[in-house]
Amino acid sequence: MDRIACISLPLFPLAARLRSEPELSREALVVVEGNGNAARVVAGNRLARSAGIKPGLTLPQARALCPKLVARSRDEECERAAQEALLEVAERFSPRVEDTGEGTAFLDVNGIERHFKGDSPELDLGRSLIAAAEAEGLPARVGIASSKLAARIAAGLPDSPVVVPPGQEAEILAPLPLARLSPEVEMAETLERWGVRSIGDFAKLPQARVASRLGSRGRDLHATARGIDPRPIIPREPPPAFHEGMTLEWPLVSLEPFLFVSRAALERLAQRLESCGLACIRLELTLRLEPEGHQTRSIDLPAPTRDVKTLLTLVRLDLEARPPGAPVVGFTFAAQPDRPREAQLSLYGPAALSPDKLATTLARLFALLGPDRVGSPRVVDGHQPERFSLVEFTPPPPPEVRRAPRAGRGLLAARVLRPPVALEVLTDEPAPAAPTEEAPPVEVRPVTTEESEKRPKIEGAVKVASGPWGLEDGWWSEAPADRDYWDVELTAGGLYRLYRDRATGEWFADGIYD
Amino acid sequence: MARPWREIPESEPEPESGAAPVPAALQRVRSALPEELRSRLRSARELDRTLRDEEEEHPPLVTAVPALDRLLDGGLPRGHLVELVGGRTSGRFSTLLSALAAATSIGETAALVDLGDALDPAAAAALGVDLERLLWVRPTDLKEALGSAEMLIGAGFALVVLDLGAPPVRGGRGVEAGWLRLARSARSHGSALLVGSPYRVSGTAASAVLKASRPRTLWQGGAGAPWLLGGLSARIEVEKHRRRLPGQSEGLELTAMEAPPLPAPPAPRPAAPAEERTEREAAWPTPLRAAGGRR
Numbered sequence: 133m134d135r136i137a138c139i140s141l142p143l144f145p146l147a148a149r150l151r152s153e154p155e156l157s158r159e160a161l162v163v164v165e166g167n168g169n170a171a172r173v174v175a176g177n178r179l180a181r182s183a184g185i186k187p188g189l190t191l192p193q194a195r196a197l198c199p200k201l202v203a204r205s206r207d208e209e210c211e212r213a214a215q216e217a218l219l220e221v222a223e224r225f226s227p228r229v230e231d232t233g234e235g236t237a238f239l240d241v242n243g244i245e246r247h248f249k250g251d252s253p254e255l256d257l258g259r260s261l262i263a264a265a266e267a268e269g270l271p272a273r274v275g276i277a278s279s280k281l282a283a284r285i286a287a288g289l290p291d292s293p294v295v296v297p298p299g300q301e302a303e304i305l306a307p308l309p310l311a312r313l314s315p316e317v318e319m320a321e322t323l324e325r326w327g328v329r330s331i332g333d334f335a336k337l338p339q340a341r342v343a344s345r346l347g348s349r350g351r352d353l354h355a356t357a358r359g360i361d362p363r364p365i366i367p368r369e370p371p372p373a374f375h376e377g378m379t380l381e382w383p384l385v386s387l388e389p390f391l392f393v394s395r396a397a398l399e400r401l402a403q404r405l406e407s408c409g410l411a412c413i414r415l416e417l418t419l420r421l422e423p424e425g426h427q428t429r430s431i432d433l434p435a436p437t438r439d440v441k442t443l444l445t446l447v448r449l450d451l452e453a454r455p456p457g458a459p460v461v462g463f464t465f466a467a468q469p470d471r472p473r474e475a476q477l478s479l480y481g482p483a484a485l486s487p488d489k490l491a492t493t494l495a496r497l498f499a500l501l502g503p504d505r506v507g508s509p510r511v512v513d514g515h516q517p518e519r520f521s522l523v524e525f526t527p528p529p530p531p532e533v534r535r536a537p538r539a540g541r542g543l544l545a546a547r548v549l550r551p552p553v554a555l556e557v558l559t560d561e562p563a564p565a566a567p568t569e570e571a572p573p574v575e576v577r578p579v580t581t582e583e584s585e586k587r588p589k590i591e592g593a594v595k596v597a598s599g600p601w602g603l604e605d606g607w608w609s610e611a612p613a614d615r616d617y618w619d620v621e622l623t624a625g626g627l628y629r630l631y632r633d634r635a636t637g638e639w640f641a642d643g644i645y646d
Numbered sequence: 647m648a649r650p651w652r653e654i655p656e657s658e659p660e661p662e663s664g665a666a667p668v669p670a671a672l673q674r675v676r677s678a679l680p681e682e683l684r685s686r687l688r689s690a691r692e693l694d695r696t697l698r699d700e701e702e703e704h705p706p707l708v709t710a711v712p713a714l715d716r717l718l719d720g721g722l723p724r725g726h727l728v729e730l731v732g733g734r735t736s737g738r739f740s741t742l743l744s745a746l747a748a749a750t751s752i753g754e755t756a757a758l759v760d761l762g763d764a765l766d767p768a769a770a771a772a773l774g775v776d777l778e779r780l781l782w783v784r785p786t787d788l789k790e791a792l793g794s795a796e797m798l799i800g801a802g803f804a805l806v807v808l809d810l811g812a813p814p815v816r817g818g819r820g821v822e823a824g825w826l827r828l829a830r831s832a833r834s835h836g837s838a839l840l841v842g843s844p845y846r847v848s849g850t851a852a853s854a855v856l857k858a859s860r861p862r863t864l865w866q867g868g869a870g871a872p873w874l875l876g877g878l879s880a881r882i883e884v885e886k887h888r889r890r891l892p893g894q895s896e897g898l899e900l901t902a903m904e905a906p907p908l909p910a911p912p913a914p915r916p917a918a919p920a921e922e923r924t925e926r927e928a929a930w931p932t933p934l935r936a937a938g939g940r941r
Contacts, residue, residue, distance in 0.1 A: 482753045485802050493801035497783060497794060505784040509767035509777055520767050525781045530753040538751035540710035543773050544878050544900035545740045547764035547812060588734070588812045596865055598873040619875045621863050627735040627878070643766075644812055645878065645902075646732075646739035 135254070135298070136365065137239040137276045138283035139222055139261055141214070144235030145206050146175035148214035151269040152207070152378050152396070159202045164191050174206060209377035209464055211235075213400070214270065216375060219368065220404055221264045221272075225257070231368045236287075238280055240365045258293025268403070277301050279361030285312065301359025306332025315353055319346060331357045373416070376401040377464030383422045384460045387451055394463065395444055401467050402438040411436035411491070413470035415443060417450075420462035427456050434498055434524060435491030436470040442495045449499050475529070482530040494525065515605045516613050517629070517642055518548050544645055546629055552640035553587050554579040555630065570616055572597040573630065573639075590641050592622040603631070619645075707805055707838045710748035711741050713882045713896035717856060719889065721748075722805065722838040727829040729841045729848045730882075732858030734812055737880045737898050739764065740773070741858070742807050742842045747774035749838075754804035757781040761791045762811020772903055788817025792824050799828070799837045806832075809842040825851035846885075855886040858898065877901040 141147045145163040150156060160179040164171040171191040183198035195201050219237050222229040228240035239261075245253035248260070258274040265272035275286025277296035282304055286294040296304050305312075308331045310323060322345075328334045335357040343351040355362060376397040384390045405411055415431045431446045473487030497506045507522030556579055559571040575593050578584055599618035606612045615631040622628070629643035669689060676684050688696070706721035714730075715721050722728055722745065732738030742758075749756045751774060758765060763784050771777055781798070785791040788810070795808045829851040832839040841848055846855065864876035883895040 482804065483802070485755055489801045493797050496797055500790060500793060500797075501783065501785055505786075507782060508780060509765060509770065509782045511768045511771055511777070517766055517768075520765070522782065527755045527779045527781075530755075535752045537708045537710050537748040538774055540712070540744050540748065541772075541774055542711075542744075542899060542901055543740065543903045544737070545743050545769040545773060545903065546766065547739050547762060548766045550763050586814060586816065588814075596863070596873050598865070598867075598875055621865075625733075625735065625861075627863050627875070644734055645875070646735055646737065646812070 134278060135241050135245075135276060136278065136280055136283045137226075137241045137258065137261065137274060138280070138287040139218065139237050139239065139265065139272050139274050140284065140287040141218060141235030141265075141270055141272055142288075143175040143177075144214070145211060146177060147235060147271055148211040149204050149207060150177070151214050151217070151400075152210045153204075154269060156202060156204070160185075160198050160200060161202045161204065162191075162194055163206055164203050165206050171203070171205070204381070205379070207379045209375070209379060209462065213376045216371065217268050217400075217404055218265065218270055218272065220408060221261070221268055221270070224264060224407065225261060228365055228367045230365045236284065238283065238365055240367075241276060252295070254295045255293060258295060262293060268407075269400075277304070279356070279359055280363055280365070281305070281313070281356055281361050282359055299359075301361075302332075302335055302357070305357060305359060306330065306335065308332075310334055313353055313356055316349065319350060319353070322346070335359075373466040373468050374401055374404055374410075374412075375464055375466050376404075377418070377462065379420075379462040380460065387448065390451070390460060390463075391444060391448055394447060394465075395440065397463070397465055398440045398443050398447075401465055402440050402443070405438045405467060405469060408469070409471075410469035411438045411472040411488075412443065412467040414468040415446070416466040416468070417447060418464040418466070419456050419460050421456060421458040422461045425458070429454065433491070434494040434503070435487070436472045437488065437491040437495055438472075439488075439492040439495070442492050442499070445496060445499045478530055478532055480533045482534060484530050485527065490525075515603050517546070518550055518552070546643035547646050549588065549642050549644065552631075552642040553584075553590060554581070555590060555639045555641055557630065557632070557639040570600045570632075572599070573618060573620060576620070576622065576628075576630070576639075576641075588641075588644065590622075590626070590628060592624040592626075594620050595623045596621045600632075704836060707745075707754070708748050708752075709741075709745040710751075711744045711898070713898045714741060714745070714856070716896050717882060717884055717887070717890065717894065718854060722840055723853060724804075724838050725833045725836045726853035727825070727832055727839045727841060727848060727851055729843060729846065729852040729855045730858065731843055731846055731855065731885070732880075733844055733861075735863070735878065736858035736861045737878050737900050738842050738858050739809065740878075740900050741882075741898070742809055742840060743770055743773045743775060745805065745840055746770070746780060746807055747776075749805040750776035750779040753779070755779050755781070756805040756807065757783060757795075757798040757803045759783045759785060759791050759795045759798070759806065759808040760811070761785055761788065761816060762809060764809070764811055769903065786816065788815060788820045791817070792820060792828060795839070796828055796831050799831045799835050799839065802835060803837055805838045805840065807840045807842065810844065810847065813844045815844065815847075819845075819847045822849040822851065825849055829853075852886065853888065854884075857883045857885050859883055875902045 149163055160183060162173045162176040162180050162185060165174050166172055169192050173185060173187050173189045173194050175187060176185045180198060185194045185197055191203055219229055219231055222237045222239045226239040226241055226244055230238040245257050248256035250256045254276050258276055261274045262272055273287045273292035275283045275294045277283040277286050278298050279301050282296050282301035285304060286296050310328060310331055313331060339354055342354045413433055413436045416428060418426055418428045420426045429450055431450055475484045475487050508525040510521045510523050512519040512521050556577040557573045558575040560574050561571060573594050576590055578589055578591055597618050597620050600616035603613060603615045603617055614634040617631045620628050620630050627645040628641050630639060630641050632639050672689050676687055704724040706723050708721040709715055730738055730741060746756050746758060756779060758780060760782060765782060767777060783794045785794050791808060795806050798806045825848040858880050861878055861880040863878055866874040866876045878900045880898045881895045882898050884890045884892055
């Protein structure tokens, strides 16, 4: 016989609100639906209920009973996030979880109780479910039975968790009113005329007679009343993204208050990702603006991370670069999950970088400098010294054993000057024997521009000049390079790589040998 | 309120068996100190032993630049900031790249914080840098460079090289507190931090300061033949080191790099008049005898 657990959040709108704003638990709090004075109480916490506030009262009536009442409207974003968090808690215990919405989920717990070694394994399973939900800020109740209806009803009973032994579902259901079976209006009227008031009364009726009088729907309802629920669990698909967000009580126009409320949402998001063993590879932020409209922006991460500080920094930088342009009245974060990078530790080789730390560091460097200034360099085909490309930094795993370092090559490298420094160069007269030959530079002077103060100053008489070395590259492209290179040592010191652009005749320094 | 000092006892406690003898005066001072401070008071010998133990546990990172390895007792000490000072054409940048090449050749991951945006990946590869294990960070000023270096140290990179480029340095010298913070970060994470700068910047934060000086360019050719760059000769000198006296130096020889074949240079020009040539060559450095691998 199948065993099904129902995990349920009583007063779901209130539980979802308190998960997003836990500091409100010390206040008399109600969640209302509707606008202005017509708003009606949907749920209230213990302090509000002790003041006599009940669901259905209007907000002015509730305030008359409790002047210090804090009212919050129902928030779809909070409820969606709370529901997702509840499903994730359930998925930690069972791979087959059905999402029924409104703070309720069913789990297929066949065989799961074997992981619990106590006298009553199913009771221990229920307690573990409640503890896991409470760790996520969700005050859950649990019922375990052989049918969905019985499990749901058991979850609504006091002294949670409640376990209904197999075959005793009908006894649990018997005293409940017939309305709990949610019969169709016409069928409910018929049963009313028959004098059937409770589920137990209905279950006592002969099955064949019920089927002949009420049809197939009546037969199914009768089976449910006897504790036989033919509806199977419909497992949910794994979610494509994790959502967290909320509707704000008042519009926000500045960045800092928004980041303050965002941090709490990102912390909840990171906690959920961590509980699933996942990290965020792409973060989408949807802002709801006043008076209407919304704006969506996405932040791609160089590697999966769930570091809240990094995510918040990226959000800050994105909002600073592209302000929303209108007051924000609500927001939603959607984190696209990915498996965090794993690394195999080596016993004898050099230590590998922690993938999680590396991902966080890269994201922070991206935020600080921009993606075009961080990466692993690569050689690009061609001859121009300033060429380069950057690729994503994914270092290969370190060798299994420590190697001896390679002997140094003792080569002289050049510092590339990006962009090249413009120069004024005086050249020698061409030799009479070779009038077409390029004349060597004899003196170098800087070209004064606004930017020249910030560039290396290259000035002086030439001591030795070696060249010219022709370079022709990319003649087929829009920016061809046609240059004559010279290695030049100045009398004041310094060894430079100069070139003359053959097309324009201008001189530049594009490297310093160092 | 200040904690009252205890009186120094008359009798001296015996040293623990197996441990090196502790001076009696130190024993007495220690016994008078509160419990939590006793272990923090060390004699010079104890401190030296502790530091040696640390070095044995974390061997230095070999740079494969003989001069640097000799002056630093085997390589870059892990958890310390080493500053290499050198002007233009002093061999500083080539030395930094060689250190990166050595670190990546043993499988370590390394990072270059390149404030001057001066790296030529082709040249780095020619020097032996494993580009897959190198993270290149191109900040735009010193503040960003220091922040980036601290992040990289925190991520666990074995070697972080911070090159400030050719003067003028964007962002000036920075404040000493920033360098101290960087050195402390390197110490706590065990990363080797090598800073290349045109002038001293790290103040008291550096464990060792070396200076590349007296560079001399080596040329081939002359006497009618075209001049070819042969390399560079400089000396690396100790300015500050725990175990070495300032002024100790080692020679640094760098050979010009081979490049892809390019068209041959033009034919040699007719030799200058004898007296002119003599004058010019007297002013120029001695031509390099060994064949340099110049393009």
